[in-house]
Amino acid sequence: MIDDKQLYLGLRSPRALLLVQDLLQRMRNGSLVAAMRLPAERELCEQFNISRGTVRRILSNFSEQGLLHQMPGSGTFVTDKATLLLQGAGSHQIASAADPAYVSPADLMAARLLIEPLMPQLIVQNGTVQDFERMQECLTYSEQASSIEEFEHWDEQLHAALATATHNAFFTQLLGLVNQVRDQGEWGNLKKKSLTLQNRRAYERQHRELVEALRARDARAAKKVLTEHLEQIQVNLFQIS
Incomplete structure (x- = not known):
């Protein structure tokens, strides 16, 4: 507190x-x-x-x-x-599966697939030069990351930059909820197991294609790449065939 x-x-x-x-x-x-x-x-x-x-x-x-x-x-x-x-809650208070406030990684991914593909249109309309510079910075640092934790940090920063670039309060608040779930041990364990070198390279390629499409103000292409990226994360996390 x-x-x-x-x-x-x-x-x-x-x-x-x-x-x-x-x-x-x-x-x-x-x-x-x-x-x-x-x-x-x-x-x-x-x-x-x-x-x-x-x-x-x-x-x-x-x-x-x-x-x-x-x-x-x-x-x-x-x-x-x-x-x-x-809000006055303890810094170590993390929701458990028995808590009504608990959001599972599966629930998170299902919601992200429905909501995040709406962001490109707003980013194309509202994104600034500074927004795109921040995205590029996140791409560079994530590709240079030498550990899973460092890569995960910059991956998180990139998605934060995307939410910020919408210049829409709903998406910036949504980002906070997403990060609360990502901070749970369950998400971290799934990510560590699924983040192979091959998967990481695929994420890096998708991130670059996404930012390039947004910079080109091509909302349709950006939406397509973002949707494919989220679907790939879902498959890798939960081994969906």
């Missing part, structure tokens, strides 16, 4: 306090969800007219409370447990 007072420690500038309030509000209302990257420190400095040292202190406070994860050279990201922490 987060004590908001800890996030304000050492801060006196009204503009610094405003940044803390803004981050908390956006995390609580769903506009900042798990795996989303925050604007660069320079952008936050300019937006709130505060020094870089103050921005770094604020981000460090959020990181110490488990709300943000700072990755040198990549940026600052909302953690998977941020929503639960801000």
Whole structure:
């Protein structure tokens, strides 16, 4: 459970306090969800007219409370447990199969197949240059990943970038629910078993084809690739023949 007072420690500038309030509000209302990257420190400095040292202190406070994860050279990201922490739930509380709130990996994939193919049309309409640059960054890092965990992280970041590029609050909030299920041990075990080198290369190819289609503003081709990608994940996870 987060004590908001800890996030304000050492801060006196009204503009610094405003940044803390803004981050908390956006995390609580769903506009900042798990795996989303925050604007660069320079952008936050300019937006709130505060020094870089103050921005770094604020981000460090959020990181110490488990709300943000700072990755040198990549940026600052909302953690998977941020929503639960801000809602007052314990950071280690994970739904089990006996819990009514439990969502199985099979349920997740079935829902993703129905909903995510709707995203390309919105991305084609609303995606910015910065959105596509972020997608490209995720592609590059995922292909360079040296472990399953690192690849999974950048795979998650790519899907976060896709949701963000819709510029639609429904899809950014949906991403938070997806990541909560992905954070469960059951999903991780299935992914580790299914992520062979051959499957990983197929995912990387599909990711690149998807981003290329979106960059070309070809919603139909992007929808086709995304659907095939999700269907392939479903087959690999559950060994569907």
